[in-house]
Amino acid sequence: MKSVVVETPGKIAVVEREIPAIKENQVLVKVKAAGICGSDVHIFHGKNAFATYPRVVGHEFAGEIAKVGDQAGDFAVGEHVVVDPVVSCGHCYACRIGRHNVCTSLHVMGVHEDGGFQEYVAVNADQVYKLPADLPWEIAATVEPFSIGAQVAHRGRLSGDDTVLICGAGPIGLIILQVAKMKGARVAILDLEESRLEKAKELGADMIINGNTTDLVDAMKEFTDGLGFNLIYEATANAKILATCIRDLPSQAGRVVVLGFTTQELPIRQVDIMGRELEIIGTRLNNHRFPEVIDWFKAGSVKPQEIITHTFPFEKAAEAFQFSDENPDKVLKIILKF
Ligand SMILES: NC(=O)c1ccc[n+]([C@@H]2O[C@H](COP(=O)([O-])OP(=O)(O)OC[C@H]3O[C@@H](n4cnc5c(N)ncnc54)[C@H](O)[C@@H]3O)[C@@H](O)[C@H]2O)c1
Ligand SMILES: [Zn+2]
Ligand SMILES: [Zn+2]
Structure with missing residues (x-):
């Protein structure tokens, strides 16, 4: 599979990697669309204190279930899903009081660990939310910013x-x-x-x-x-x-x-x-807010398409980052398509 890797600040490459193996509580997601966020651009420029390199960036992504772990619950191959990038420990003070988005050992996919700018990602099943099959992929990729x-x-x-x-x-x-x-x-x-x-x-x-x-x-x-x-x-x-x-x-x-x-x-x-x-x-990231956003999208109560200004094939991620840097008056959200 192909992965978009920020190898060092300022250097982005599309590299060949093994499709990741999944643990029994995980699913394999075949990524279909992923949004470029300001924080991805900051990681690209070496301006994010939390990021380490090399890093597959991207925390706004959606795709299809490609494989389901034995203990991953009720998912079927081919289902459309979106991934909440917030990973928490489950037992620190913040987690115990239901605020896992500020977990002491918070990990965000695409920042602290590899994220969504790659063809396949292994994800814990409890970070995965089902989407209506008719929701366009580029819209699905905006669930995280919403x-x-x-x-x-x-x-x-x-x-x-x-x-x-x-x-x-x-x-x-x-x-x-x-x-x-x-x-x-x-x-x-x-x-x-x-x-x-x-x-x-x-x-x-x-x-x-x-x-x-x-x-x-x-x-x-x-x-x-x-x-x-x-x-x-x-x-x-x-x-x-x-x-x-x-x-x-x-x-x-x-x-x-x-x-x-x-x-x-x-x-x-x-x-x-x-x-x-x-x-x-x-306020930081989101605290289990994906179901609420998916309901907004189903009901048509917000207009995610208004935020999307450009799409690029993921192989052209470097051009997309450059385009974003050079056109702040034109770009709101760029979606990479897989
Ligand atoms: N806390 C969180 O969970 C969270 C999540 C996402 C983004 N953010 C942060 O929220 C901010 C907004 O995100 P974004 O993606 O929209 O970023 P952005 O950089 O695209 O938007 C910032 C906007 O502020 C405007 N701006 C900058 N300086 C200004 C000034 N002095 N006066 C008036 N306007 C000014 C810019 O023109 C720009 O349109 C960023 O700082 C981002 O890091 C925080
Ligand atoms: Zn973002
Ligand atoms: Zn915690």
Whole structure:
């Protein structure tokens, strides 16, 4: 079989490997489609602190069952499935309280261990979710990024009552926008890239804010009558924006949900947190949210096709990564087809 391997930062190759053997609790998945995520690009550029090399990247992938282990449960060869890349230990504190996505020894396929950019992958059966056979493969590959949308909705207790700000209209911000609109919230969204803001408008954003031309605090005053946003998502990974989100933008009893993960320190004031009973909430990956997302896809309540801008055959992964680097105004999600 062929595997797409980031051999060292900056060097990607398609190599021949053995089809992996499966353990009795595993299934073999024949990969059909896989999405390129910002974090794959970071691993390619050597900018992900968690990744080791050589690495088969890719944590957004779907395919067909090709083989079923004796103890893997109710799967049949040919069934369409999607794989949750989160692997946890099952017995640390986070796992015991039902938060396995922040397991002490968390492993993510495509980051800490080999992932989905290869023709076959051996996967633990409990990470595998069945899909309707008529769901197009490239859509199936977006279940994982939409699971981030589901997770952040839970973490922020997103409801139709909320006035929401999303900082960042990248693929993830645009997914959060779709989830927030599905729930009936009023949503403003911030970015610097006009094409992404236009996409946000098409997807139902009630206000788009171009940070190059509009002051965020002024926009807040206009959109919320000066009351502040009830729920803010920080998905630009800009520490200064997070500081503004905590200090200047929330309402009383507001929540700020943090998706970015820079290591930059920022000044925050106790009074801004205490005075509003502000909640600053972290969110990481997803905590068993795939079934919820598959239900959204079945019901047509979100539009995953709106996030997909390009497809490439997987053998051209190097070109796809380069295209993504060179066209930030055009690319949202590239899907590799197998
Ligand atoms: N916590 C998690 O589980 C999780 C999961 C997925 C992604 N992420 C993170 O969420 C973030 C968003 O992911 P993405 O794939 O959409 O990334 P992305 O880089 O495509 O999107 C970020 C967007 O923020 C905009 N931006 C950057 N600086 C800005 C500024 N100063 N003002 C206004 N806009 C600005 C960019 O133009 C871009 O459109 C990334 O930091 C990613 O690492 C976190
Ligand atoms: Zn991703
Ligand atoms: Zn654990």
